[in-house]
Amino acid sequence: MTSTNTATDTPSARFTIAAPEPATGTPLIRLDRIRKVYRTDSLETTALDDVTMEIREREFVAVMGPSGCGKSTLLNVVAMIDTVTSGRYLLGELEVSKYPESKLVDLRKDHIGFIFQSFNLIDDLSVYENVELPLLYQGASKKRRQTRVREVLELVDLLPRARHKPAQLSGGQQQRVAVARALVGDPKLIVADEPTGNLDTKNGEDVMDMLTTLNEQGATIMMVTHSLVHAQRAHRIVHMLDGRIVTPSESH
């Protein structure tokens, strides 16, 4: 990704480059009959029940559904921060469903960027340090870290705030830091879990503009949202109910 200043003054306006390729790329992620069951001593909860879906490269997928339908679980599984109980998960040609956590960590840090509803910035670290974190875990050199962090902070228009702590930023600014952190490692897939859930309308729109622009520039995005307005920015909306993917008519 490269950055080019435009006449408008919004952070998302910085994300303009060459015309995007159509969202008809090869499958980046394939889920085949995925089940996720949570077990405690006395209870068994099926969060995902026989989920089969694909996400293609450069696709923007929105996932919608009522509370408790398994949207976040699906997101966690796709982002490899949770494991599956059964089924197959292919990342490109790699079948990662049986990978141990140690291998998933390696894949995650190289391929996935995650944006959370509640930002999940580390309060003790500055903006710069929060964004730098994924590169540290990738083992990037100091020079590369400095260069890349500056790039993404410029992209989200927060370079002047690099030394600030998260508590000194507004909600919208914190989410932009989270976006920068998700981008800094050049991930193949950006996963966003209700990225506008804790933001006011204007800030929410700004974040959506950023995501849309990133997608136009070639990023693959999977987003969970309650907002139909925001979901309509995606190429495709996937509806879920009771752990299953349903057609729009079945979700009502």
Next chain:
Amino acid sequence: MFKHNILTALRHFAKARAITAINVLCLTFGLTCFLLAYGIIESIDTPDIYHEKAARTFVVTQRSELTDSVALTLPFAGRAYAPALAADYPQLEHVVRASKGAEIAISSDEVKAFAMTAYVDPAFLDIFDFDFLAGDRRNALRSPASAVINEALARELFGTTNVIGTALLLNNRETVHITGVMKSPRQPSHMSSNGNSVAMQQFQLLVSIDAWRVLRPDAPPTDIERRAAYLAMNTYVFLLFREHSTFTPAQLRSDLPAFVERHHPPELGRTTLDIVPASDIGSIAMDFASRREETGLTISGLTLGLGVIVLLVACLNYANLASAVASTQLKETAMRRVVGATYTQIVLQAFLEALLLTTLSAALALALIPLLSKLLEVRMGVHLYSLFSHSLEFWAALAVTIVAVAALASLYPALVAARVRPAQSLHSGRTPIFKARALRALVILQFAAASFLFVASRMVDAHNDQLLVGFAAEGDDPTVVITNDLKEIGIDRRLLQDRLAIKPGIGGVSAIDVPPGTLFGPTTIISASADPGARRTMVVAPVVDYDFFAAMRIALLAGRAFDRGVTADVSTGSGLGNVVIDRTFADEHGWTPQAAIGQRIFLPSGKDGVGRSSTIVGVVENHTLYPAKMGSAATLYALDPQRVTTLLVRIPSTNVPQSLQSIEDTWNDFAPRVALKRKFLDEAFEQSYRQMSGMSYIVGFLAAFAVVIAAMGLIGIATHAIGQRTHEIGVRKSLGASVRQIVVMLLEDFSKPILIGNLLGWPIAYAYSQIFDSVYVQRPSITFEPYLESLVLGLLVAWVTVFHKAWSAARVPPASVLRHE
């Protein structure tokens, strides 16, 4: 990445300042106790390693199998072996005798006093390197009747160290001349000049061995004196091997059985000689004190074990608090996992934080130790800090200890934090990763260890107190013990005794061989029957005079006391006369006091033979004369007016100063140039008590530390646990719970781990106290007091530390908590 880890660690410390401070404090306490224990062991186990010839210096040890169950190995050997060793093994550079330091009367023109004196062969100064202020440090004892005086004693007696050539009269008989002035032996050492209670060898005066009267007896030695030459525990025999010699210690060791065969009188029973490095003297003595052969324990092991326990409590405390802090950092940990931190990186971060705090704590502990070592020096005569400053091994061991403590302390919180499931922690922050049960288990273990140490220290105190209880039974009139060696001084004991008896202010005078209050009294082996294979036991066997039981007011239960009209009562060198036993002796043989009268007891001759027998003529009430025992607590009294040299003078309590003056005046009539050495019997017991109280002091000290650590840990846990229950408290209050009910609920929750911890610690403390029983004559009756005290103290500590937090939490308005949620 390392810089990031350090910065992260510092940020975590700053964020949880109070808990970080508690952790540092607790680790400092734990490390201090551990290092002190280590230093004590080093001091005891490796003395005298700084002498130039230390590597070539060995000491002869002697093992005597006294009964089927009692054997002694001590770093002493019969003095008679030394000339034989020198003759049989000319390859040795030196064979040197050194008598065990004993207090003798010394006087010069101006002074009369007592000094701890050791008689040594001249080459003693070749083997050991002492610092001299005056005189030739290698040859000061080569001339006959020469003496080397300790600097402090010289100043005390003469006000100066310029005393070369001064004449000293020893025990009113022997004149020696001072040829050297030396400083106190460098510590740690098995030798000391200042009453150091750990050092085995104490001397303020070294005298050339030609002046040792026991080597120049006035008359042919009696059987007892001959026995003493081969079996008495009062002589060190040091061997110096030649440098680069082909004759090795291993070779000598292998030939010692044959040497014993050649030189040991068979009628004296079986004995075994061995040689060990002289630096092992301390550990051998400690093994004897802990009765290692019977208990399997060593003082070193016990001390180090106690230090490890306190350190373990500190580690558990850290684990508990670190887990509590980590549970508030779950989201951060989860986020780090999401962005790529591996399991190993999370674990290493936790380990690094523990390592930083442990290193800081170790530095603080090293700063504390010089202060504490002074205390230990005064109470126990143990010198610590000099070890630390020049022992590379110590610094390496410390580094390993720091790493091990950091690893152990961070293990649980690190492993559990690393297993954080990002999905759970990020989406529902209250997921309890750290199971409450596991944290509770850590608190239980902490209090179990603290309870064990507390109960153990109270048990040891009770044993020591029993010494004074046992002694106090003698009644109101005090007994003065005159411990001058009358035979050595040349005073007729009977004459002195008769003169004292008629003096005003004197209630009664008697005599005994070994002064009461001495830690271990005289013993003998007896056999149940004439059968050579019969079971043998070791009993306390003091030798007394006719007036002993009356003067000491020991009640007669059956039969009679010794009678001047009955010659068969008198024991001589060739046989034991009639004997009087105590109640315990009768009980152990299944006799009532009346049934014991007329019974015979048998004294073995050698390991397999039975030599002599005696008749019991009287049974008296139990009376503790000596605090510690080596075999049975039963006492068998024999009569031998020739052998009793210690006078016991009972004086009425109504005018003690007058009575003491009578004693002093009478003494001066007999020996004007010899200072009277006297003490009250309770003082004698107290001195022995102080010797035994060293262990009690250590255990009590460590127990206090453990309780403090556990208490401080509880503060941290309470802060965290109560904080985690804020929501629950808000809900309860909204449902009607009062502040009092909330506080009681929280206190009850914190009381359970204390109770369980105590129940775990008590059986171990009980087992520990049983070990002490094997050493003491008087066993305190088993009470539940120490156990209850431990529980009450633990609960009190818990309630005091938790109450404030509980009270504050209980008073928060529920609306504010629930609104926040």
